[in-house]
Amino acid sequence: MDLDSFSALHTAEGQALLAELRDHDPASELATATRLRRTHPAPLVSAALAQARLRQRAVAKFGQEDAARMYFTPDGVEQSTRASVAEYRAGRFAALGVRRVADLCCGIGGDAIALARAGIEVLAVDRDPLTAAAARAGVEALGLDGLITVECADVTEIDTAPYDAVFVDPARRGGRGRIFDPEAYSPPLSWAVAAAGRAPYAALKVAPGIPHEAVPAEAGAEWISDRGEVKEAVLWFGAGPPGEVRATLLPGPRTLTGRGLPDPGVREPGRYLYEPDGAVVRAHLVAEVAEEVGGGLLDETIAYITADEARETPYATAYEITDVLPFNLKRLKALLREREVGVLTVKKRGSPVEPEELRRRMRLKGRARATVFLTRVAGAPSMLLGHPVR
CATH class of the missing domain: 3.30.2130 (VC0802-like)
Known part of the structure; x- marks a missing residue:
């Protein structure tokens, strides 16, 4: 989907198509496409069907109601934060007294939406025009444009000084799949750490497999699971003692904080x-x-x-x-x-x-x-x- 096709979805004709396809069966997509192309332009039908597929995939992360109103890109669905995790993180920011957040590498806006619903004003930035357009459209559809401003820009050029906190979610996928080296993230982890150091509070989303030795000394690290499935790790700056290690389980939340205990001993199997x-x-x-x-x-x-x-x-x-x-x-x-x-x-x-x-x-x-x-x-x-x- 290109930007022109995406823009066409916001016409009256495009909106009518999306409404018609809300509950469509993917198994009958060929027949549906053939029927719709008799009365609508083929590029618009293709764009609407693609968006309908993405919305159905997004239900697992955002729930039926939000997914049916938001807008997505294929990478946006894949890489976006699950709503339950985003809501938990937004709650941590709110508990710190944060009122303005610069959300850098915002993707389709999942974290920005959770922050806004926690009463926080958000500047959401992504350098990809289509992704930024999808985020902007989703924010408007959910009625949150009064709290969220979406900009298409290079995050490294954003002045974060006016904000209480910075949230950075670097791209961790490339042309060959997942990226495991934090310095190969886009932007690199070192840049994100430097950006965190310029704000009173910051959270950097990283892959759960990040080596503990790669965690900066000034940060705390939190691993988050949702219903038993590990979703992400977050490096927190200013939110607790440097070096703090936490495991948070959702729903709950239930958080276990490290106390520096030695490794347990090996023993015979018990009951x-x-x-x-x-x-x-x-x-x-x-x-x-x-x-x-x-x-x-x-x-x-x-x-x-x-x-x-x-x-x-x-x-x-x-x-x-x-x-x-x-x-x-x-x-x-x-x-x-x-x-x-x-x-x-x-x-x-x-x-x-x-x-x-x-x-x-x-x-x-x-x-x-x-x-x-x-x-x-x-x-x-x-x-x-x-x-x-x-």
């Missing part, structure tokens, strides 16, 4: 196994959870905690373990058949076996359910069988 949330693992806060549940590690290199008691914690999922066995698929198959297990959940850390391949080889039959962990116990490949603690 319970705890699987820490991915944000906890990324934040290197497994020791804090192990202390909370009174447990140790199954293996010094694996983030599975074992304990003798079932203790409730929001930061890990607990399983009752019934069997601890050396790794042997024939033995596992016989055990599952004996117990008439027909539904098997496969968890793995430190094992090369793929879950789908394992399930195929087990040829499951029966009504019982079970969970198997393929991992290492004190360095030895092992299988632990059990079920979630309710």
Whole structure:
């Protein structure tokens, strides 16, 4: 979609097409396109169908109501922040007393929208004309243009001095896919850190896999998961002590803050196994959870905690373990058949076996359910069988 085609969507004819396509079935898109092209220009039909597809994809991140009114680009849908995460971050800014934010690399405007709904005035900047146009159109459609100003500009040329805070979401994808080197972000992480240093508060969105040693000494780092799926890491400036490490789980939010504990010791498998949330693992806060549940590690290199008691914690999922066995698929198959297990959940850390391949080889039959962990116990490949603690 080019800028001219996107602009055509804002004509009366374009808006009528978008309204008609709101609930269209992608499986019948060819027939729909053929029908609409009899009465509408082909480029406009193509643009409307593309926008309708993007809106349907965006429902998972923004919800049905907002997604149906916002405007998207393919990269914008892929790279935008999930609404629940953006709302949480906007809440942190608001709690700091921030009233004006420069949102640099704003994309289609998801974070700007969350900030505005938290009562914060936003300058949203993106250098791509189509992306900026999509952000501007979405802001207007949601009635937030009184709080959000969208500019198409190079973020490195923006004067952020009038703003209480800076939020930077650098592009982390290139022509070959994901970019793992923070200095290869666009703009580079070093530039974003310098921009953060010029504002009272700042937050820099980075990939969850960022090495801890790449976190600037003056920043705090927060890893965020939503319903068990790690979404991002954020470097915070001015929002807490330098060097602070946090894992935040949504919904909630529930936040675990690092206390600099030493790594837990390795111990024999107990009755319970705890699987820490991915944000906890990324934040290197497994020791804090192990202390909370009174447990140790199954293996010094694996983030599975074992304990003798079932203790409730929001930061890990607990399983009752019934069997601890050396790794042997024939033995596992016989055990599952004996117990008439027909539904098997496969968890793995430190094992090369793929879950789908394992399930195929087990040829499951029966009504019982079970969970198997393929991992290492004190360095030895092992299988632990059990079920979630309710």
